Amino acid sequence: MLFLRKSIFTLILIAFSLTACGKVSATQVPATTPEVIINTPQTIADLTTPTSLMDSEILGTDAPPANDYADCGAGGLIDVGYYFKDNNGDISPTQLVRFQKTSDEVRDYVAVITCLKNDEGWISDPDEVENGYENEIIFFDKNGRAHAYRIIIGGHYVAPYDPTHKDITGSTNGIDNLFYNVQEWIDVSRNQFVSNGSRQIGVDIYLDDTQGDLSKVLTQVYSFREINLQIAEALKTGEGYPDQVPEGFFLFATDSWLIQVE
Known part of the structure; x- marks a missing residue:
């Protein structure tokens, strides 16, 4: 009888212990929930990192422009009726018009349409050309790349100077030639x-002279004969523009005409 009571008491203790263990286990299950919550913002942060890297990579892969034609101005090119195209199939701002001689067969010229670098030119150094219009002229090669050189247009270049003759022979429409003081031009x-948003211009550029000592100006220009002829050849082929020129080099044009929007 005593043994039976002890057995019953033991069974009750075991049952009580199992019940208590069940309660402890039940309270441990929610303890894993914060671990899931903590991991969630880490996943979001990891997703944003590659996005930033991708943005910077995209920004860093901008292709360079196919040509330098924006050097002519922000307004786009005016159609001049000539159609020399570069290697990319784009119409070039540099268009060879013709080679020509003066009526006395003394001077060789090339007529070309291209662009100037600056909206506003300036009066040339009188030690080079008196009252000439100076700027930088840009020729574009067959790959669309720009080559800029000093140019002086007009001024008093044949002695003796006629004081009644104005400085510049120019045209604002490519048809009617007028005479201007250099500041007027x-x-x-x-x-x-x-107004056009484009600095396109046509010029008659002096190349060679069988009597290069007719004036101080022409003597200077004649001293650059080889460079002049190299540029003339590059105008034909679209390649071979000189990257370096002698100190004091400038191209000389007797007259010019502006390209007007029709």
């Missing part, structure tokens, strides 16, 4: 360049 050309 600076103003007229600047206004048209700004």
Whole structure:
């Protein structure tokens, strides 16, 4: 009888212990929940990192422009009726018009349409050309790349100078030639360049002279004969523009005409 009571008491203790263990286990299950919550923001942070890297990689892979034609101005090119195309199939701003001689067969010229670098030119150094219009002219090669050189247009270049003769022979429409004081031409050309958004211009550039000592100006230009002829050849082929020129080099044009929007 005593043994039976002890057995019953033992069974009760075991049952009580099992019940208590069940309660402890039940309280341990929710303890894993914060671990899931903590991991969630880490996943979001990891997703944003590659996105930033991708953005920077995309920004860093911008291709360079196919050509330098924006050097002519922000307004786009005016159609001049000539159609020399570069290697990318784009119409070039540099268009060879013709080679020509003066009526006395003394001077060789090339007529070309291209662009100037600056909206506003300036008066040339009188030690080079008195009252000439100076700027930088840009020729574009067959790959669309720009080559810029000093240019002086007009001024008093044949002695003896006629004081009644104005400085510049120019045209604002490519048809009617007029005569301007150099400051007048600076103003007229600047206004048209700004209005058009393009600095396209036509020029008759002196190349060679069988009597290169007719004046101080022509003597200077004649001293650059080889460079002049190299540029003339590059105008034909679209390649071979000189990257370096002698100190004091400038191209010389007797007259010019502005390209006007029709």
